[in-house]
Amino acid sequence: MIINSLKRFGITTGAAASAAAKAAVIGLLNKEKRSTVVIPTPIGLRLEIPVEKVEIQNEIACAEVKKFSGDNPDILDGLVIRCCVKLNENNEIVIVGGKGVGKVTRSGLKATMGEMAISPTVKDMIINAIREVTDKGIQILIEVPNGESLAENTLNKMVGIVGGISILGTTGIETPISDEDYLEHIKCELNVIKQSYDFVVIAPGNSAAKYASELFDSTSIIKVGDRIGDSIKLASSLFKKIILAGLPAKLLKVYAGIFNTHYSQGDARLESLTHASVLAGLPYDVLIKISNALSVEEAFTYMTKEQRRKVMKIVAEKILSRIKSFNDDINFCVIIFDYDGESLSRVGC
Structure with a gap:
């Protein structure tokens, strides 16, 4: 039996955010603009992800990564996820959602009502990726430039997430399971x-x-x-x-x-x-x-x-x-x- 070997896997919004956060921290601490970074995933695999842009200015660094959906039909394919980072006074990593990241308005979802729609698994992914670079405290702002408009074409509003998209993913990898093959x-x-x-x-x-x-x-x-x-x-x-x-x-x-x-x-x-x-x-x-x-x-x-x-x-x-x-x-x-x-x-x- 032969399976089409050209089917492409993708990355989740959570993996894209993790890569952007890591690239931004490297830029902040090392003044280095990486074109790719490698991040750990919850399933033990490591992913090398392209970085579109790194900007370093004074005490803040920002990096952008495009979500790639592989061969899954996904309106979020090519979506830019941007992370800006700065040093924290203590050694904690604090992750917040900004423009284009949805807010949870109903109970029962993975994020608490009133919080930004960033799943606990993704927060762990980001923390693990950052801890490969530094043990310093980092403040991370996740933004999705077109998130608010794209969210209108998703099911987010139906489940109580408004104002943007969700930053999700349990494995970091998007498998082309919707394909007939x-x-x-x-x-x-x-x-x-x-x-x-x-x-x-x-x-x-x-x-x-x-x-x-x-x-x-x-x-x-x-x-x-x-x-x-x-x-x-x-x-x-x-x-x-x-x-x-x-x-x-x-x-x-x-x-x-x-x-x-x-x-x-x-x-x-x-x-x-x-x-x-x-x-x-x-x-x-x-x-x-x-x-x-x-x-x-x-x-x-x-x-x-x-x-x-x-x-x-x-x-x-x-x-x-x-x-x-x-x-x-x-x-x-x-x-x-x-x-x-x-x-x-x-x-x-």
Whole structure:
């Protein structure tokens, strides 16, 4: 089997910000204008990223890096992320968002309400990149020159992020998983897993794979992105046991019968969550809050842990009945994790 080897990976906005911050610090401390920098990532890989511009003036240095999306269709491809740095009085690294970086206006997101939309993982990436250069205190301002206008074409406002884009990324790497050729990649991975296991764990994303690795060998897990239905069908021809393990947002789409979870294929997350919450018998006042939430994460803040478990059990049972229709001879299992990695529901396992 041959996979198109020309498919290009990209970098996340978080990786671009980390590279810009590191280049700016090198400029500030060494008066050196780098054309590339190498940054560490949360998954252990190191990325060499081009730097578009470095400006050094008195006690401030600024650097710009363009986001590269590889072969993923992404309106943020080519977006400039700019970091300006100066020395801090203490040895802490302080990261703030400026023009073009969105502000969180609703609860339930990775950043706290009222803060700029820079994820904790990205902040750690930036700190780790800076600590390769210096142990001094650094003040970092992240700006996105066209962020405010580009944000109008994203889903940010729908989830409560206004005024700019989010600085995100759990791995630093953007994988071209939306491409049709990615199915060939999935086939190859499934065949490799088949050599060592009689089961496979299908994880839609990086966080799901991370949490699943606490329950299963990491080499039995395959990350499939949005292609959940296609992956289950492919796996059904190879394995007698298939475990679908994911976080609520993507699996709520499967609850509604949407097996390709890319946003262009449909979205019924909050409608599904409201429906399952009604079936779980949640109080009326909680149902109203859930139905008016802008994201699943926000809706979860209105529910107790026990309520989440009841609702996700209903979700998992419905998903199980849906995927059994692919092949009733397969032993299917559905696991839904909370956003902190705790298992909310296990059905069929």
